[in-house]
Amino acid sequence: MQNAECKLGAFMISKGPALRDQVYSHIRDRIVSGTLEPGRVIVEVELAAELNVSRTPVSNALVMLKERGLLEDDGGKLKVPILKLEDVINLYWCRMAHDGLASRLAAERIGAKDLKQLETYLRAWETPEREDDLSALWVSDLNFHHLIYRVAGNRHLLRFSELTTELVSVYRRNTIRRMTDPTSGTNRSRNDVRAEHEAIYEAIASRNPDAAEEAARFHIRMVIQHLEQADLVIQPEQVGL
Amino acid sequence: MQNAECKLGAFMISKGPALRDQVYSHIRDRIVSGTLEPGRVIVEVELAAELNVSRTPVSNALVMLKERGLLEDDGGKLKVPILKLEDVINLYWCRMAHDGLASRLAAERIGAKDLKQLETYLRAWETPEREDDLSALWVSDLNFHHLIYRVAGNRHLLRFSELTTELVSVYRRNTIRRMTDPTSGTNRSRNDVRAEHEAIYEAIASRNPDAAEEAARFHIRMVIQHLEQADLVIQPEQVGL
DNA sequence: ACTCTGCATTCTGCATGCAGTATTCGCTAG
DNA sequence: CTAGCGAATACTGCATGCAGAATGCAGAGT
Known part of the structure; x- marks a missing residue:
């Protein structure tokens, strides 16, 4: 199920790049496109379910996004930054x-x-x-x-x-x-x-x-x-x- | 065992900051101090054992270190960068x-x-x-x-x-x-x-x-x-x- | 009707299990 | 003795289990 290709939102998960990198790209794109609106609280489980992957690669992706400033920590919760x-x-x-x-x-x-x-x-x-x-x-x-x-x-x-x-x-x-x-x-x-x-x-x-x-x-x-x-x-x- | 304070290398693990952040700081310090020499291959299991934590927080810390350039990916392996x-x-x-x-x-x-x-x-x-x-x-x-x-x-x-x-x-x-x-x-x-x-x-x-x-x-x-x-x-x- | 308290639900962080992959070591054959 | 091949080992990535913390809802008491 995981070795073959699976649905990832509207896209496919390939087995080439590491899963966490694919998840990273996906979330980043959703932030850029506005599908994840500024201020939105990011919930790990939700994304994992949505992408048909476990929480682990999502968690890793979130760490990366945070490091790059595409997500920010607000009161212990990860949010899409509200941009001025x-x-x-x-x-x-x-x-x-x-x-x-x-x-x-x-x-x-x-x-x-x-x-x-x-x-x-x-x-x-x-x-x-x-x-x-x-x-x-x-x-x-x-x-x-x-x-x-x-x-x-x-x-x-x-x-x-x-x-x-x-x-x-x-x-x-x-x-x-x-x-x-x-x-x-x-x-x-x-x-x-x-x-x-x-x-x-x-x-x-x-x-x-x-x-x-x-x-x-x-x-x-x-x-x-x-x-x-x-x-x-x-x-x-x-x-x- | 994990709630109380535990040995972390030469230091203690407090329950305040998230474990991954403590691990991050620890590894960063070891890189800066040279205890982890340039070119050294980082092995997750090793660090986890050394710090008496599981691989999970170490893995997260490594992602952070990589994002900040303190570790680099070399042929699929994480290494301490050799600096010129x-x-x-x-x-x-x-x-x-x-x-x-x-x-x-x-x-x-x-x-x-x-x-x-x-x-x-x-x-x-x-x-x-x-x-x-x-x-x-x-x-x-x-x-x-x-x-x-x-x-x-x-x-x-x-x-x-x-x-x-x-x-x-x-x-x-x-x-x-x-x-x-x-x-x-x-x-x-x-x-x-x-x-x-x-x-x-x-x-x-x-x-x-x-x-x-x-x-x-x-x-x-x-x-x-x-x-x-x-x-x-x-x-x-x-x-x- | 309002508030306070306690229970249920949710979520995250950490630990661990599992499997695929690469590396290395040793054995065997030439 | 060397080269090549196979098996054991080591490591990582992903999945999942578990427990503590926070949130929210509901029921009871004032």
Whole structure:
């Protein structure tokens, strides 16, 4: 029963990755998607029953989620954190520091091949495709930033970045409506983002660490500024999407 | 047997904090102290027997340690990470970014009371006490930096800082002999550190975020520079203390 | 009607059982 | 003597049992 594949919510449990990791991913996704609303008390037994696994892997997964800040301990109970705009902004301040450092290090170390790849990701912004094809831009954006981290070659920095990204994905989902970095049709035009990315690229390409750091920081500062403006647009209802 | 207090290695198990947290602390301390040498394979059963607890809380503690980078997964086995100077330096790069941001935010927000407290910690460096009373300086140093983080008021940033500090404490113990930030009788004089701290303090006191960030960054850059010099002094033997 | 107390239910943390997997040691055959 | 194979061992992951703590509900007393 457990060796073969079993229903796991709407998905299957494969026997490849450890069960606790699958459970981790599943719960994380439910938090991000809002199926587990902010403030919701997490009950181990419930999830175990739901996923047709025992409490053990669920318990382990919960420990992991807690360590990463995706769950928080509130009066002895584990809850999905209730997220404020302040938290998102605080996370973006961290990201500013991280991205700045990553760009600095990347500017010092990048090779011809990676530089070319970086340019490719940048180009995605130049093509004036259909306005609604945002997912492609989003992917390019992720690739762009991720490549910079990879080139920076600091595994601890990369880890911090990943933690931040994971948290932001939760927070964003539950606090802001349609307020992603690359999209944002309202205040922040696609061209703004493109120009900021281009500045980062140019600084890295010219191997100018100071300029690279500053460009990356500027980029994030703009995002933060945008977030603060978006304060007005926040939806107070945090349940569901 | 479990309700009362039991032997836990050389210590006692209290019934206050959850067992897994006590086990976590114990193992972390053993990693930091070098009783569990870098490269050592961690075996759950062994630790459980040693601490007179079952495998369950040990397992949970190991998950936590892994999440925080104090253990790493190597070919399906958990090992105490083998640490290179490069890692310490990479961590200090992160710390530069974090401390810089914290100082910036602190400069924007600090109140009179905290400022006064910060000055107190700073003063500890001015008194030319006995040269060997380094622990007092070490404590002042910790307090100084920690207060800045507290004032900064960004809980995510604080968490990143704590993760970094925890990792550095491991790395330092096992790679460098007598190479702490405040001490360092060799290349880096106590006065250097004092001056750098004073610069940070002055910038924060004058509510100058840019200067505060730069002062903090300079401080860490000096530490990194010192670490790189210390490369020559590294002890290759990583086992034991 | 309101409150206090006690019982039932629920949940979590820890212990332990069970089975699959990998590793190692020894035996046997070439 | 060596190489290869098989069996025993060791370890981990998952399931489950057990007990203590908290929560809530209900009944009784004021």
